[in-house]
Amino acid sequence: MKAPILALAATFAAVTFVSPTDGQTFSDCNKCPQMISIAPGAVSAEYSKAKKKSQWIVVKQRYALSKFEITRGQYAAFIAATGYKTEPCLHKNGRRWELSSVQNWTNPGFKQGNDEPVACVSRGDALSYTKWLSHVSGKSYRLPLENEWIYAATGKEGSFPFSKRFENHAERCKYANTADKALKQKYPNVQISKCTDYYIYTAPIGRFKPNGFGLHDMLGNVSEWIARSNKNGADIARGGSWIMMAGAGRSAYRFRNSTKKRYSDIGFRVARTLSK
Secondary structure, eight states: OOOOOOOOTTTSOBOOOOOOOTTOEEOSBTTSOOEEEEOOEEEEEEOOSSOOSEEEEEEOSOEEEESSOOBHHHHHHHHHHHOOOOOOEEEEETTEEEEETTOBTTBSSSOOOTTSBOOSOOHHHHHHHHHHHHHHHSSOOBOOOHHHHHHHHHTTTOOTTTSGGGSSHHHHHHHOOOSOHHHHTTOTTSOOOSSOOSOSSOOOTTOSOOOTTSOOSTTSSSEEEOSOOOTTSOEEEESOOTTSOGGGSSTTOEEEEOTTOOBTTEEOOOEEEOOO
């Protein structure tokens, strides 16, 4: 059973400010995630790994996206405030993803700090967090729409692996935590980039270079749930993760999944619509 979404108004006091300008970093409350405002626009990008031809991705409304993926510490505050109950998740053991009754967001199968992205959460868990965050902040938070996520992931410069800077393997590990030489020690059968990012599992947020919008970890660390499921009802996550080979670390990577399943390499970031 899921506990009702409760508020701790005294702890999460609202911050008063005017509508942010494009590219501005801001926060709606004392413990709300840092957000970056993004201007509307269009970009030519791959939509999916199955359809390699590029198409125009258009965003017509100003919006904000969290600068970093939601952390374990931020998610813990939500759990403490609401008593929300989660379920076990799958973690990769050798070649197989296995479900364990002892693995969940507090124990995804590896040690984490509170400054690392939360994993082992379903899309439903992420939506519950946004509902709670909306209540305590007084703003309307949500998960990003698919076109918003792709547009933001390109970072104004074209996404991995099409941007020139990512053709060099050493450059990949400067911008994204994906399968690398460090991971090879634990998972010898995984295809990797020929560089090291020094993290086998998740890395603390902000350890890798941001993209052109100032957003971190859009193409690695954990894949991210988006707002809507597909026409068949499957939930969708975007971007690469700590265990995915470099080819998955791009805006075109699209993972379809059952609504109730949780994985140790999927988390989320939040969005909200801004006034014009």
